[in-house]
Amino acid sequence: MIARLAALLLAVIAVHAAAQTPPLVAPPVAFNRATIRRGAQWFAQYCLSCHSVKWIRYDRLTRDLGFSKDAVRQQLMFPSGAHLARGMVPTLSAKDATAWFGVAPPDLTLEARLRGGAWIYTYLRSFYFDPTRPSGWNNRLFPNAAMPNVLAPISGVENAKGRLIQRGRLTPKQADQVIGAITVWLEYTSDPSKLERERLGPYALGFVVLFAVVAYLMKRAYWRDVS
Amino acid sequence: MGRLTAWVDRRFPFSVLVRTSMTEYYAPKNFNFWYFFGSLALLVFATQIISGILLLAHYQPSAKAAFNSVQSIMYDVKWGWLVRYIHTTGASLFFVVIYLHMLRGYLYGSFKRPRELLWLIGVALYVCLMGEAYFGYVLPFGNMSYWGGQVITSIIAAIPYVGGWLASVLRGSFGVGTPTLTRFVAFHAVLLPALLAVLILTHLLALHEVGSNNPDGVEIREHLDARGQPVDGIPFHPYYTVKDMFGVGVFLVVFCAIVFYAPTFHGLFIETYNFSPANPLKTPPEITPAWYLAPYYAMLRAVPNKAVGIGILFAAIIAPFLLPWLDHNPVKSSRYRPVYRWMVIVFVLTLVALGWIGMQPAIPALLPPARILLALYFLFFLSLPIVSRLEPTRPVPERISAS
Amino acid sequence: MDRLSSRDAMTAQPLLPANAGRRRFLTLATALLGAVGTAYVIVPLVESLEPDASVKAAAATTVALSPIEPGMQVTVPWQSKPLIVVHRTPEMLATLQAVETLLRDPNCEVPQQPPECKNRFRSLKPQWLVMVRVCTHLCCTPLYEPRKGSVGPRWLGGFHCPCHGSLYDLSGRVFKGVPAPRNMAIPLYHFSEDEKQVAVTAMYPESKLC
Numbered sequence: 001m002i003a004r005l006a007a008l009l010l011a012v013i014a015v016h017a018a019a020q021t022p023p024l025v026a027p028p029v030a031f032n033r034a035t036i037r038r039g040a041q042w043f044a045q046y047c048l049s050c051h052s053v054k055w056i057r058y059d060r061l062t063r064d065l066g067f068s069k070d071a072v073r074q075q076l077m078f079p080s081g082a083h084l085a086r087g088m089v090p091t092l093s094a095k096d097a098t099a100w101f102g103v104a105p106p107d108l109t110l111e112a113r114l115r116g117g118a119w120i121y122t123y124l125r126s127f128y129f130d131p132t133r134p135s136g137w138n139n140r141l142f143p144n145a146a147m148p149n150v151l152a153p154i155s156g157v158e159n160a161k162g163r164l165i166q167r168g169r170l171t172p173k174q175a176d177q178v179i180g181a182i183t184v185w186l187e188y189t190s191d192p193s194k195l196e197r198e199r200l201g202p203y204a205l206g207f208v209v210l211f212a213v214v215a216y217l218m219k220r221a222y223w224r225d226v227s
Numbered sequence: 228m229g230r231l232t233a234w235v236d237r238r239f240p241f242s243v244l245v246r247t248s249m250t251e252y253y254a255p256k257n258f259n260f261w262y263f264f265g266s267l268a269l270l271v272f273a274t275q276i277i278s279g280i281l282l283l284a285h286y287q288p289s290a291k292a293a294f295n296s297v298q299s300i301m302y303d304v305k306w307g308w309l310v311r312y313i314h315t316t317g318a319s320l321f322f323v324v325i326y327l328h329m330l331r332g333y334l335y336g337s338f339k340r341p342r343e344l345l346w347l348i349g350v351a352l353y354v355c356l357m358g359e360a361y362f363g364y365v366l367p368f369g370n371m372s373y374w375g376g377q378v379i380t381s382i383i384a385a386i387p388y389v390g391g392w393l394a395s396v397l398r399g400s401f402g403v404g405t406p407t408l409t410r411f412v413a414f415h416a417v418l419l420p421a422l423l424a425v426l427i428l429t430h431l432l433a434l435h436e437v438g439s440n441n442p443d444g445v446e447i448r449e450h451l452d453a454r455g456q457p458v459d460g461i462p463f464h465p466y467y468t469v470k471d472m473f474g475v476g477v478f479l480v481v482f483c484a485i486v487f488y489a490p491t492f493h494g495l496f497i498e499t500y501n502f503s504p505a506n507p508l509k510t511p512p513e514i515t516p517a518w519y520l521a522p523y524y525a526m527l528r529a530v531p532n533k534a535v536g537i538g539i540l541f542a543a544i545i546a547p548f549l550l551p552w553l554d555h556n557p558v559k560s561s562r563y564r565p566v567y568r569w570m571v572i573v574f575v576l577t578l579v580a581l582g583w584i585g586m587q588p589a590i591p592a593l594l595p596p597a598r599i600l601l602a603l604y605f606l607f608f609l610s611l612p613i614v615s616r617l618e619p620t621r622p623v624p625e626r627i628s629a630s
Numbered sequence: 631m632d633r634l635s636s637r638d639a640m641t642a643q644p645l646l647p648a649n650a651g652r653r654r655f656l657t658l659a660t661a662l663l664g665a666v667g668t669a670y671v672i673v674p675l676v677e678s679l680e681p682d683a684s685v686k687a688a689a690a691t692t693v694a695l696s697p698i699e700p701g702m703q704v705t706v707p708w709q710s711k712p713l714i715v716v717h718r719t720p721e722m723l724a725t726l727q728a729v730e731t732l733l734r735d736p737n738c739e740v741p742q743q744p745p746e747c748k749n750r751f752r753s754l755k756p757q758w759l760v761m762v763r764v765c766t767h768l769c770c771t772p773l774y775e776p777r778k779g780s781v782g783p784r785w786l787g788g789f790h791c792p793c794h795g796s797l798y799d800l801s802g803r804v805f806k807g808v809p810a811p812r813n814m815a816i817p818l819y820h821f822s823e824d825e826k827q828v829a830v831t832a833m834y835p836e837s838k839l840c
Contacts (some may be wrong), residue, residue: 055302057683085687110298113491113502190502193301193308201487207670208483211663212476218656219469221649226256226461281678303683306674472660 022126022140024118027180031187033195037065039185042178044076046150050097050105053189054087064192101135101146112183112190121183124151125176128158129165154178245464248435253460254467255441257627261331262439263474264324270475271321272427276420278314283416286366288408293368294504312490316482318360319496322519324478325353329547333571336559337440343551345433350547352426355419357544360517362415368408369501370511376403376411378514382527385537402507443627444559450626459627513588521585522578526604528589529597539601546608553608556615558623566618574607690831692822695758703774705763708830711839712771713817715828716759722776722800723757725786726750733803735813741836742766743816752801752816760819760828761802762839765791767810769840772798789814815839 029035040061043053058077061067067076069084078090097104112120123141127149130138135148138160149157155175156168168175188194235241285304287296300307329349332338338346365376380403384394399406438448438457447457461467491497495518500511516524526543530536561568581600584593647653691708693715698704703716727750730736738748746754753759765772772789775781781790781797789798796810803813815837819830833839 055298057303057687060302060683083687085683085690109302110502114499191301191308193312196308197487197490201483204483204487205480207663207667208476208479211660211667212473212480214656214659214663215469215472215476218653218660219473221653221656222465222469224649225647226466277675281675284679285682299682299684304678305680305682306678307682309674310678469657469660472664 022122024116024122025125026118027121027183028176029180029184031184031194033065035181035184036188037067038178039181039183039188040065040067041075042182043185044078047108047182048076048078048088049090050101052087052089052107053109053186054089054107055109056088056189056192057085058082058088059084060192064188064195103146105147108186109189112187114190117183117187120186121179124179124182125155127152128160128162130160151175151179248431249464249468250462251456252435252463253447253457254439254463255443255447255457255627256459256461256466257441257443258439258467258470259442261327261334261442263471263478264328264331266471267324267474267478268321268328269427270478271317271324272423274313274317275321278310278317279416279420281310282314283412286412288366288405288412290368290405290408290505293366293408297367297369309486312486315497316485316490316492318363319492319517319519320478320482320485321356322360325356326519329353330571330575333550333574334561334568335440335442336444336554336556336561338550339554339559340551341437342433342440345430345437346551347548348426348430348433352423352430353547354544355423355426357520359415359419359423360519362411362419364517365403365411366408366415367501368505369498370503370506370509371498371501371514373403373505373507374510374514375516376407380407382537382540385533387534403505440559441627442560442562443624444562445623445625445627447627515586515588518582518586521583522581522604523585525581525585525597526601528585529594529601543604546605549608550611553611554615555612556618556620558620560623563621563623564618565621566614570607570610570614573603577603577607690829692827692829693760694827695821696826700757701776708762708817709833712763713830714759714761714763714774716761716774716800718751718757718759718800722787723751726799726801729786729788729799729805732805733799734806734811736803738803738813740812741834742813743837744818744834747816750801752803752813754819754821758821758828759801760816760830762815762817762833763789764814764839765793765796765810766804766812766814766838766840767791767794767796767808770794772796772814776800812838 058072059069061072061076062069072084076088077084078088082089115123119141123139123145126140126142127137128140129136132138133144135146137145137148139145139147149155152166152168154168154170155172155178156164157166159165164172170178232242236243282300285296285300285307287293297311300311304310332346332349361375361379365372380394380397383397384390386393397407397410398404399410438446441447447459450458452458485492485496491499498515498517500513515521523540523543527536527540530539556564556567558564561571577600581597581604584597584600587593689709691706691713693704693706693713695715695717698715698717700717700719701722703714705712705714707713730750736750738752743752751759752761763771763774770791770793772791775785775790776787778787779785781788786799788800789802791797791810794809796808797805798810798814799805801813802816804810816834817830817837818832818834819828821828
């Protein structure tokens with residue numbers, strides 16, 4: 001009797017622990033070319049086999065991020081032999097994906113715009129082992145997500161209570177850097193113009209400020225004779 | 228140059244137009260901050276036309292292709308992001324500028340005799356601008372576009388007798404889809420811009436006929452010098468052209484700061500849920516209107532009856548048209564009407580608060596404040612005929628006071 | 631100060647304001663900055679009308695060679711133009727020399743092909759003709775007429791334009807005495823390593839269509 005009650009209590013606690021959505025945490029990395037490049041490489045390795053970022057054409061990565069064409073071909077292109085001028089789309093067809101995961105993995109180009117970087121970062125860090133799920137995985141932020149924890153080999157495996165039950169290839173801190181880089185990469189894909197905007201912004205602003213100042217001086221010169 | 232002007236002048240009243248509308252159009256010399264926004268509205272209108280034409284060069288009005296063609300502008304078109312951000316920023320700043328321009332009218336009584344028609348044309352311009360913004364809002368066909376399109380056409384459908392037909396004409400289909408987009412492009416890119424252009428021209432003609440009001444609300448044309456020109460007037464050109472240039476400069480600083488550093492303006496200028504394609508089966512979790520229409524949306528939600536709510540909505544839009552005939556006080560400027568001045572301040576705060584509520588999720592806790600604010604909005608218009616007759620006024624100077 | 635004279639200072643041309651030089655300088659500076667700024671905005675705005683990345687991505691095409699049997703051809707749309715790939719037999723290749731005295735430009739002196747295709751076959755490999763199938767006269771699509779005697783009694787095979795009767799040999803070289811002025815254009819292309827497909831990447835810049 002007592003054992004059964006205890007089990008029930010534990011189950012309730014477990015459900016509560018699982019039901020509690022974790023607070024959103026911002027990725028601990030800076031938004032810059034170096035981080036985006038690292039994120040692109042991790043993304044190609046762990047995410048691109050299922051998720052497309054179809055609006056990002058491979059060749060824009062050479063212009064935006066400073067990758068060489070060969071680096072794009074060797075490190076990012078998946079499947080190898082895709083076209084440089086075409087978008088980053090995996091070979092996995094939506095039909096196969098639906099058969100495997102229940103839903104087709106969404107295109108992630110605009111995901112960071114839709115949900116925000118903090119959501120993506122928190123989501124990727126909220127996976128836990130759940131034997132009741134068909135994939136064996138569940139997610140604290142997005143309960144019953146169809147996606148398995150593909151990053152488990154590097155970040156390790158957590159149980160429902162958040163305890164590490166199997167260590168990954170990297171330390172938790174290193175793994176957070178990787179997940180942060182992937183998040184920043186997705187922030188870049190959601191608005192690649194951000195890099196260019198930040199480059200051109202100071203010139204544009206400086207110019208219009210100068211214009212305003214000169215126009216103000218001109219105004220003052222004319223308005224001297226208005227009493 | 229002189230010969231060319233002479234050649235043109237024999238065939239077209241070029242010099243006459245320049246004289247009557249610029250170099251010899253006398254404007255009061257005491258224009259302040261609030262008088263920048265007329266010319267800035269003109270600047271934004273031109274910006275929207277140019278950036279809009281360039282967007283139209285890539286946009287594809289169909290339920291299948293619209294969202295993708297907009298993404299293609301963002302990702303594939305050279306400088307496409309710049310063109311689109313100019314257009315989205317311009318759309319929101321158009322309303323900022325127009326709201327400040329209208330507030331100026333409230334503050335200094337610019338709707339009063341002899342400027343009633345000028346005011347009516349102006350409010351008509353504002354209503355057209357709301358339509359223009361709405362049609363443009365639907366075009367990218369993200370999920371907010373889709374549901375915004377649904378909600379507004381449903382409001383139209385609730386108009387008694389003609390509503391159903393009107394909504395079907397707007398949608399061109401059972402729901403919001405390709406036929407809706409094709410006609411919305413026609414309205415957004417041809418009909419309403421043309422209408423706006425004609426109204427702007429009429430607005431300017433009416434302005435130049437009656438002359439500009441000013442912060443003191445006194446008529447400068449009542450005191451003429453020996454040459455028959457207003458003593459307290461200065462030629463629009465060069466004095467106000469150079470002053471407006473400075474205004475343009477400051478405006479462009481704000482404009483560039485937004486385009487380059489905050490183009491979505493935290494979801495206010497480009498809505499977050501519009502980054503997912505239209506989905507007829509899934510309403511976004513928080514469906515909120517564009518900020519510039521949010522006060523009306525809050526009013527609509529505050530009323531627990533569909534027909535009455537829509538009636539209130541139309542009444543709220545029509546009320547400003549009646550302003551010239553609601554205000555009976557011969558004193559124009561709020562500078563000399565302390566009670567009226569406070570009414571305008573409360574009115575503006577009411578609108579800001581209603582706008583804030585309109586952008587919050589529809590939760591019951593916000594209903595009582597929304598209803599109070601709704602009452603306050605109409606109280607401004609309803610109390611004006613009485614207040615304007617009874618309020619104490621300060622002595623109005625005979626002429627513009629030296630600043 | 632009486633108002634009249636101040637009015638004169640503002641409007642009447644002959645009475646120059648005290649700071650006329652400063653005014654002129656600042657007006658000029660504002661105008662100049664305005665012009666430069668406008669130019670800097672106009673350039674990207676106009677450039678937004680250039681063909682976008684999706685168009686550029688579709689600029690290249692690949693054609694599979696294995697389904698094209700000897701003597702047969704495949705025509706595919708490429709950059710909004712018909713592109714023909716002909717698998718020429720040895721007999722067909724033999725006709726090329728026979729007609730050379732009748733051709734306007736038998737040695738392909740007019741740069742209607744990349745230098746590596748400036749030969750009798752107008753191709754990288756003799757059996758494969760890869761050509762933009764557009765008549766150099768007025769842009770019609772010539773008919774592929776490989777059979778001997780099909781166009782005229784002495785016809786050895788080639789292209790026949792249905793619009794104005796221009797004739798080309800099996801390398802797309804134009805005959806004398808027809809309206810078309812030049813040989814048909816050969817684009818830039820290369821074969822895949824296994825030679826199972828040909829990738830057509832761009833028009834040869836110096837070539838002209840029609």
